[in-house]
Amino acid sequence: MNSRDKILGTVKNNQPPLRELPEVPAGGGSGDLAAAFSTMLEGIGGQVFLVSGYDRIVAILHEQHPDARRIVSGCPELAGFAEVAGHYDDPHALENVDLAILRAHFGVAENGACWMTEDQMIERALPFITQHLALVLRRDAIVADMHAAYERIGGMGDYGFATFIAGPSKTADIEQSLVLGAHGPRSLIVFLLDEGVSDAGYY
């Protein structure tokens, strides 16, 4: 008997009588979700800006990352500011990216995470290999919690790879001292896009 059949046989033999699946709590929460999201994300080392459009995004990025040389984006609106490509043959070609600006689907108020699927990443490696990351999402695209997040994901298209990103890459492995910029981006900016706002700066 091969290992597969042996394992499945023993498991079947030893598993207890069937227990019903419990209900999953419904997603919920009300109030100003964008404000809650911003507070949470800033608490874990990210920055949030409420912006009216891409001009404002460019201005803020100039200010925040004056030394960025190679800037890559998945937003066609940023064509003059960043290298906007649909595809790279080899992810290693992204090794020297200083700043990547990508769209995300939505944010989660309870933990500051942003959900993005691979079609928004250009290459799967890009949101991780870039020195700094900026994500763009709509101000009203914030859900309260992870239950609401998966309800929303369930209604979206299929993906081969997707991820929640909550803040810059970090580690506290050395004596529990928090250091931002472990292997991935050293900083994360999230732009909440709302054409109706006056550009006030920080959320």
Next chain:
Amino acid sequence: MAVGMSENKKDHAALADEFNKDEPRVDWHDQTLWWIRQKRDKAAHQVPDWELLRDTASGIKDNVLSNLSGYLQQFETAAIANGVTVHWAADAMEHNEIILSILRKQGVGQMVKSKSMLTEECHLNEFLHKNGVEVVDTDLGERVVQLAGEPPSHIVLPCIHKKKEEIGEIFHEHLGTPAGNADPQFLTHAARLHLREKFLTRRVALTGVNFAVAETGEFVVCTNEGNADMGAHLADVHIACMGIEKLIPQRRHLGVFLRLLTRSATGQPITTYSSHFRRPRPGQEMHIVLVDNGRSTHLGRKDFRSSLKCIRCAACFNTCPVYRRSGGHSYHTAVAGPIGSILSPNLDMKKYADLPFASTLCGSCSNVCPVKIDIHEQLYKWRQVIVQEGYAPVGKKVAMQAMNWVLSHPAVYHTAGRTGRWVMAHVPFTVNNGLNAWYKQRDMPPPPATSFGEWYKKNRRGHE
């Protein structure tokens, strides 16, 4: 030395003794982990329905264990449809052979690996090293212990036992950082540069798995550093290794577990990255290795099977008064702490006979467990199984036999009590010495003048 330990191997008590020689370090270790426990409490209290969440997670995992064979087949079918190659490994050796064969097929002698306690359990690194394959652990804490030639001492915080000065020295020796520099920011940056080169040059990346979804065939890997993603997305081949108990039924169940995992582990609301891998990227190979290594047997142990619900958050480590004061290495197993002490005896009852005794049974572990495993009750039950099977540590065995004789002979019991009190009052040095394990780090308490029985006889009899 305890019976049941193989030669040259020390048991938990002996290893804890070594750790306890450096008292300031023990205090530091204790306080650091307690601080993390407090962060966990704060995070948990911010979630209104925390207890409902724990109940739900526990219930989902109960369902998983009761239909594991069905979920495994469902997962396999979905993963294959996603273009992933699925392997089954009955034990650690088969797991290691599968990894080696994938590497050989690629003609590759190097690999990057993100954190996977399963590969620690299987001693994959040693096996690959013997077969000429170089493995680089890419989690910062794991890299530190790998360079130091040690196993991780904690499943979430692998080098929690190390001082920054020691890490500075290790990096000075292996990465060429300046001698005497122990600044965490500086050392982390040095590791970032060192490991970036590895990510960019290695063609095979191995990751662990936090959750695998039967419904969709996808698996989720959680890291703060981004090392799993850096490895996987730059490699031609991604191998993901998982114990068969990591399955959950549906994707929406991830909402429950991702809310619990890091809040329980470190008090964070979520890890920086929660990556969902479903299909290899074009041109990439993706492998999943499903590993049993004793889990299917454990599933058949009625009193102990619920330990397979564990999601490896390590909340039970951080809260455990024994773990905090004895250090992870004293457990001489890949998964230390309270949960490791109920999982390991299943793997090898003789080798790990000491671990269920490395507990005060205070129950703090069960109170913080996000999937509500009755950890301290299982520790207690394992003690009974271990004694019945004849694997009890010899000192305990003799003491228990003596106690059994005393307790079953009332006359002896009363004499023994009187004798004990006399000894403590007149010749305390005969018990306040190194032969008495309870004397370590403390004095024996002053003995009562009389026993309760004697007091009752004198004071209460007449009043009835």
